[in-house]
Amino acid sequence: MERKDRYSFAVLGATGAVGRRMLSTLERRGVPVGEVRLLASPRSAGTRIPFRGEELVVEAVRPESFDGVDIALFSAGAAASEEWAPVAVERGAVVIDNSSAFRMHDDVPLVVPEVNPHALAHHRGIIANPNCSTIQLVVVLHALREFGLEHVTISTYQAVSGMGQRAVDALLEEVRRAEAGERDVTTVFPVVKQDRHVPMAFNVIPQCDIFLDNGYTKEEMKLVNESRKILEIPSLRVTPTAVRVPVLYGHAESVAVRFRDPVGVAEVRDRLAKAENVVLVDDPASALYPHPRMAEDRGETFVGRIRQDLEDPHTILFFIVADNLLKGAAWNAVQIAEKLMEMAR
Numbered sequence: 637m638e639r640k641d642r643y644s645f646a647v648l649g650a651t652g653a654v655g656r657r658m659l660s661t662l663e664r665r666g667v668p669v670g671e672v673r674l675l676a677s678p679r680s681a682g683t684r685i686p687f688r689g690e691e692l693v694v695e696a697v698r699p700e701s702f703d704g705v706d707i708a709l710f711s712a713g714a715a716a717s718e719e720w721a722p723v724a725v726e727r728g729a730v731v732i733d734n735s736s737a738f739r740m741h742d743d744v745p746l747v748v749p750e751v752n753p754h755a756l757a758h759h760r761g762i763i764a765n766p767n768c769s770t771i772q773l774v775v776v777l778h779a780l781r782e783f784g785l786e787h788v789t790i791s792t793y794q795a796v797s798g799m800g801q802r803a804v805d806a807l808l809e810e811v812r813r814a815e816a817g818e819r820d821v822t823t824v825f826p827v828v829k830q831d832r833h834v835p836m837a838f839n840v841i842p843q844c845d846i847f848l849d850n851g852y853t854k855e856e857m858k859l860v861n862e863s864r865k866i867l868e869i870p871s872l873r874v875t876p877t878a879v880r881v882p883v884l885y886g887h888a889e890s891v892a893v894r895f896r897d898p899v900g901v902a903e904v905r906d907r908l909a910k911a912e913n914v915v916l917v918d919d920p921a922s923a924l925y926p927h928p929r930m931a932e933d934r935g936e937t938f939v940g941r942i943r944q945d946l947e948d949p950h951t952i953l954f955f956i957v958a959d960n961l962l963k964g965a966a967w968n969a970v971q972i973a974e975k976l977m978e979m980a981r
C-alpha cells in the first residue's frame with residue numbers, strides 16, 4: 637500500500653454490530669480517513685449512519701464499490717467474505733476480514749497487533765482478524781511466553797453480541813417476556829441458523845457455533861487452531877470449552893496455563909502489568925477483578941484473579957475479559973489498518 641495523508645476505506649457489513657463499531661473506532665482512534673464507503677446487502681441500502689458529524693448512506697455492495705479503496709474492513713460473515721474479498725483485492729484494496737473464511741489459509745496472515753505484527757509483512761491482499769475469544773486469550777498468553785507455554789485449559793463465558801445484533805435484541809426480548817410472566821421463551825439461541833432453540837435469559841448454554849464430528853464446537857476448535865497460528869507454537873496444547881451466557885457485551889475466560897518452568901504469581905503479575913494494552917485488575921479482597929461490564933466499550937484486555945494451581949507450581953490460573961465487538965473484532969481490525977499505514981511507503 638502506498639503512503640498517503642488520508643486513506644480511503646470501505647466497510648462491508650456497516651449496518652451490523654461489528655460494522656458500526658468499526659466506524660466508531662476509526663473516529664475514536666483518529667485514523668486518517670479520507671472517503672469511507674458504507675456497504676451492506678441490498679436489504680439495508682439507503683440506511684443512514686453517522687460518521688464524523690455527517691450522515692453517510694449505506695450502499696448495496698457491488699464490484700465497483702471497491703474502486704479507489706485503500707483498506708476494506710469486512711464484517712459481513714464468511715459467505716460474503718468469500719464472495720467479495722477476492723473482488724476487493726482485484727480492484728486494489730487490502731482487505732482486513734473479520735470472518736473465519738480465510739483465517740487458516742497458509743498465505744493469509746492472522747494478526748493480533750500486540751502479538752504478531754511481523755506477520756503483516758507477507759500479506760497478499762487479505763489479512764484475517766482472529767476469532768474474538770482467541771484475540772483476548774493470545775494477548776495475555778503472549779505476555780507470558782518467556783515461561784514456556786505448554787498447555788492452556790480454557791472455559792469461555794461469551795456474550796450474546798458475538799452472534800450479531802439480532803441476538804442482542806433476542807436476549808432483551810426474552811428478558812422482557814419473562815418479566816411479563818411468559819416462561820421458556822426461546823428465540824435464536826444457541827445458534828441463529830438452527831432449528832432447535834434453548835432459552836438464553838437466566839440460562840447458560842454450553843454451545844457457541846455448531847458442533848463438529850469430534851464433539852467440540854467450531855468456536856472451540858478456533859481457540860485451538862488460531863492460537864497456535866498466531867503464537868507460532870504448533871505444538872501448543874489447548875483444551876477448550878466455549879459457553880454462551882446472558883451478557884450483552886464482553887467475553888470472559890477462565891484460563892489455566894501450564895508452563896515449562898515453575899512460575900510464581902508475582903512474576904506473572906509483573907509481566908501482565910507491563911504488557912501492551914493489558915489492564916491488570918487483581919485485588920480480589922477489594923472486589924477488584926475483571927468482569928464484562930468493566931470491559932464494555934474499551935479496547936484493552938483485562939486480566940485478574942491470578943493464582944497458582946494448588947498442587948502444580950508450573951500452572952497459573954487467571955480470568956480474562958475484553959469487549960468482544962471491540963478488541964474481539966472492530967478495534968483489532970482498525971489496529972491492523974494502522975499498522976498497514978505505518979508500513980506504507
Ligand SMILES: NC(=O)C1=CN([C@@H]2O[C@H](COP(=O)(O)OP(=O)(O)OC[C@H]3O[C@@H](n4cnc5c(N)ncnc54)[C@H](OP(=O)(O)O)[C@@H]3O)[C@@H](O)[C@H]2O)C=CC1
Nearest residue numbers: 649651652653654676677680711712713735767768800801
Ligand atoms: N473477530 C470476531 O471474532 C468477530 C467476527 N465477527 C464477524 O463479523 C460478522 C458480522 O458480525 P455482526 O456485525 O455481529 O453481525 P450482524 O448480524 O450484526 O451484521 C451483519 C452485517 O453483514 C451484512 N451482510 C450480511 N450478509 C451480507 C451479504 N451477503 N452481502 C453484504 N452484506 C451482508 C449485514 O447487512 P444487512 O444490514 O444488509 O443485512 C450487516 O451489515 C460475523 O459474521 C463474523 O464473521 C463478528 C463478531 C466477532
Ligand SMILES: N[C@@H](CC(=O)OP(=O)(O)O)C(=O)O
Nearest residue numbers: 734735736767794798799844
Ligand atoms: N463466534 C463468536 C463471534 C464470531 O463471529 O466469531 P467468528 O468470527 O470466529 O465466526 C461468538 O459467538 O461470540
